[in-house]
Amino acid sequence: MDIIQILQYSFIQKAFIAGSFVSIACSSLGLFLVLRKMSLIGDGLSHVSFGAIALGLFFGVYPMYVAVPVVVLASILILKISEKARVYSDAAIGIVSAVGIAGGVILASLSKGFNVDLFSYLFGNILAISTSEAVLSIILSAVVILVLAFFYWDLFSATFDEEYAKTTGIKTNFINTLLTALTAITVVLSVKVVGIMLVSALLILPAVTALQISKKFKTALLLGGVFSLASVICGIIISFILDLPPGATIVMLNAIFFALAFTYKKI
Amino acid sequence: MNSIVEIKNLSVSYGATKALDNISCDIKKGDFVGLVGPNGGGKTTLAKAILGLLPSASEKISLFSQVLGAFADYSKIGYLPQKHTGINPLFPATVAEVILLGVLSTKKWPKKIHQNDWRKVDGLCESLGLSNLKDKLISELSGGQQQKVMLARALVSEPELLILDEPSTALDPASREDFFARLEELNNQKKTTIILITHDTGYIGQYANKLLYIDRKLVFFGKIADFCQSGDIKSCFEKSGQHIIWHQHK
Numbered sequence: 135m136d137i138i139q140i141l142q143y144s145f146i147q148k149a150f151i152a153g154s155f156v157s158i159a160c161s162s163l164g165l166f167l168v169l170r171k172m173s174l175i176g177d178g179l180s181h182v183s184f185g186a187i188a189l190g191l192f193f194g195v196y197p198m199y200v201a202v203p204v205v206v207l208a209s210i211l212i213l214k215i216s217e218k219a220r221v222y223s224d225a226a227i228g229i230v231s232a233v234g235i236a237g238g239v240i241l242a243s244l245s246k247g248f249n250v251d252l253f254s255y256l257f258g259n260i261l262a263i264s265t266s267e268a269v270l271s272i273i274l275s276a277v278v279i280l281v282l283a284f285f286y287w288d289l290f291s292a293t294f295d296e297e298y299a300k301t302t303g304i305k306t307n308f309i310n311t312l313l314t315a316l317t318a319i320t321v322v323l324s325v326k327v328v329g330i331m332l333v334s335a336l337l338i339l340p341a342v343t344a345l346q347i348s349k350k351f352k353t354a355l356l357l358g359g360v361f362s363l364a365s366v367i368c369g370i371i372i373s374f375i376l377d378l379p380p381g382a383t384i385v386m387l388n389a390i391f392f393a394l395a396f397t398y399k400k401i
Numbered sequence: 402m403n404s405i406v407e408i409k410n411l412s413v414s415y416g417a418t419k420a421l422d423n424i425s426c427d428i429k430k431g432d433f434v435g436l437v438g439p440n441g442g443g444k445t446t447l448a449k450a451i452l453g454l455l456p457s458a459s460e461k462i463s464l465f466s467q468v469l470g471a472f473a474d475y476s477k478i479g480y481l482p483q484k485h486t487g488i489n490p491l492f493p494a495t496v497a498e499v500i501l502l503g504v505l506s507t508k509k510w511p512k513k514i515h516q517n518d519w520r521k522v523d524g525l526c527e528s529l530g531l532s533n534l535k536d537k538l539i540s541e542l543s544g545g546q547q548q549k550v551m552l553a554r555a556l557v558s559e560p561e562l563l564i565l566d567e568p569s570t571a572l573d574p575a576s577r578e579d580f581f582a583r584l585e586e587l588n589n590q591k592k593t594t595i596i597l598i599t600h601d602t603g604y605i606g607q608y609a610n611k612l613l614y615i616d617r618k619l620v621f622f623g624k625i626a627d628f629c630q631s632g633d634i635k636s637c638f639e640k641s642g643q644h645i646i647w648h649q650h651k
Contacts, residue, residue, distance in 0.1 A: 287511075297482065303475035
């Protein structure tokens, strides 16, 4: 089967388009998260999305509609816990993440009916993305990318030196909340692409790969997008041809890109 | 004369520890104030309070005759922080981009950078001898070079008030002379108000016209000439006070 034939399948087309938008949102956001040493927030929020998806399935509501607001709220909760309760942010992520998983497990145990659905979200399958999911992914990813573009310099300044950014009138608390809320939305969208277990890889790997070889922030942003997009497009094709799970294939391709960039830097 | 920074009965505590206790002073346009005191005496805390980094202090401070809580024109303030050791070596920011961050205080959302902003950056790079470094990564520079970049960042918005927290520590002697000559020029020609935190009493005597000495409480605020004639100079500086007196009589 050649590439042209593969591209004619509508489910492949949907996966390409939705995956492309999500991958660029992930890599753009991921660069800010990595540089702010907040990489693990993606991991924590993906665990919360497990609980939120379980909540949606439990009440018979479309899981993504429940997951987006619940995970956004959880992201704000992480910020508030680290600010108000004098807890380091990694510990705050750990608390909220554990509550998310525990909630999901309890709901799964209570329902006894949707375990198969719930566990399908653990590893995702972009090839099984529905039209409504693809449309939601495209719209929300576009929103994330546009917000990042409009707040580019505020984010750049607050990431480089938060205290100095405050002295130039940048509302850094708002910027931090915005960044975590955007991360929450992106995490939920990425669940369909690579699954709950691998979401953080889609946020972290393209960014750290780009940072290996970039000498400018904008170049890192661009290269991160290229690596992320290439991994999703190639991952979908390879997984289809070789009958491999697409999420894991995408993540492995990202890891290969990182290894290549690291080697290139060392040469 | 216009009041630039007015502080009334400011106290700041970190938990049970009082960092500042009932500080009051009025810094006027064109003042060059040496902010001095022992380690842990509250100098940096006072600078941060003036910059609005301590929200609890915002009602006790007025900037440009406006209560700090309501103050919004941050382009009038330039700040050079104490330490740059926290620069993230992974952050791929060039020297020009870092200097450009100082321009953001002049922008309203959505912040757009124009050619004119880059021209300002180029001009400052040229006058500070940073032109050949402007495309380099900030993390690749030496401590002294980074200090110059941070000074350029503080100056790029052409502020009316400059707050400098131990700015010359990483500079070599020649760069230090250039640095203070530039501050003097700004103070004399543009009437830029300067608050300089330093332990270097020689430079205070040479360039500052007012002294603000705090040791959690206000010990002295006024003209350096008055300070030299008071008994405070001996108790505050012991032998190093001679540097101030020497420069005053030069």
